[in-house]
Amino acid sequence: MRITLNGREEILKDGTTLTELVSLKQLNIGEVIVVYNHQLAKKESWPNIVLKENDGLEFLRFVGGG
């Protein structure tokens, strides 16, 4: 299936959960902020979110800024 992650199209295997995608990207779960189809997805919900065709995701984090 195709999804959009941080503005880029990606192909994922069917049935991939949000938790699996975060670990696939080797990201630190503690600091990733996920916006899933324009809504913030709380960490507790990640294992239950099974990604589907055309989903839009943003993986964000807090960085230094003024």
Next chain:
Amino acid sequence: MRDVLMIGGKEVTSRLFLGTGKFSSHRLIPEVIRACGSQVVTVALRRIDPEYEEENIVSYVPGECILMPNTSGARNAEEAVRIARVARAAGCGNWVKIEVIADNRYLLPDNYETVRATEILAAEGFVVLPYMSPDLITAKKLVEAGAAAVMPLGSPIGSNRGLRTRELIRILIEEIPLPIIVDAGIGRPSEAAEAMEMGAAAVLVNTAIATAGDPVAMGRAFGLAVEAGRLAYLAGPGKTHEYARASSPLTGFLRD
């Protein structure tokens, strides 16, 4: 007399707000915060670049600080609102610095979109501190929109050029019944002190501290300057005069 700065119902202990961008190492941040005494600290929200491993900035900010995420990257009110909502939902508290910029050369804020974003977010219970080009009419609209403070720029972001908008900031201080916080452009402690002497409620400094030869020492210098400037404002500076006015008595000279 206790001199207290209240913003969004919170007592703010330091009138120096600190930005966390451009530090050569995140490890400097807690040291700088200790040295300058800042309580309000800004952060930004960005897409993760898996190619570039960066640590979580929030873990470097002491827990007692008030985190103020900015909406940098937003080009209109809707984007600013979206960033603010994500930051709050991610546990960053309800303070937000509105920053809406559509000009890449001078990074000047879009005052119209800033007012719109302020109105929406204040209605949602955010403590909204909008960054703006110093303009009295916009500032009045920000008051009506529910801003908790107004943050005019001294000169373009990161330029270290000081209080180029001095006269316009003076008018805001005089006319606007909210704390005026000079944000952007302050390059030296003397400029921070000057803003405070003029009656600014606080200043927000980032580049001048983060890119100094010794950021920790510069943080301390800014902390002292802001305190000195505030004290001077409260003390009430004497009048200025065109000609000399002798400080020693002009009578009873010792002469032959």
